[in-house]
Amino acid sequence: QVQLVESGGGLVQAGGSLRLSCAASGRTFSSYAMYWFRQAPGKEREFVAAISRSGVSTYYADSVKGRFTISRDNAKNTGYLQMNSLKPEDTAVYYCAARTRWGSSSPERSDYDYWGQGTQVTVSS
Numbered sequence: 001q002v003q004l005v006e007s008g009g010g011l012v013q014a015g016g017s018l019r020l021s022c023a024a025s026g027r028t029f030s031s032y033a034m035y036w037f038r039q040a041p042g043k044e045r046e047f048v049a050a051i052s053r054s055g056v057s058t059y060y061a062d063s064v065k066g067r068f069t070i071s072r073d074n075a076k077n078t079g080y081l082q083m084n085s086l087k088p089e090d091t092a093v094y095y096c097a098a099r100t101r102w103g104s105s106s107p108e109r110s111d112y113d114y115w116g117q118g119t120q121v122t123v124s125s
Contacts, residue, residue, distance in 0.1 A: 002026045002114045004096050009119030016086050016123070022079040022096030022116055030054075030074040032113065033102045036081045038092035038121075047105035048094070049081060057102070064090075086123045093118040 008020040036048040049070035072079040097112040
């Protein structure tokens, strides 16, 4: 069993930065690929970024490519999402998710083994 807890959200002005963390309980964090999703009010959940179990492979949604960086520290059982050059349209609740399978960025909850509770990111113009 793995529990995921996000932190680091908050209110920031456009152009600013935030770093989200996703802390995982248990000793098997390195067995899971990690994903970040977000959901804005009235919108569908959307994929943001993913990182493989080892951290060697990453991929991003086009909307955040070049601005966001996903990383992980398996020794600390923690994943990160560094968000730079934030825009008002980045405002959403951000969720981390984990699963053993690498690949598809489906936003369906059932496609992942574990989800965090989410952290709010608000970007003011």
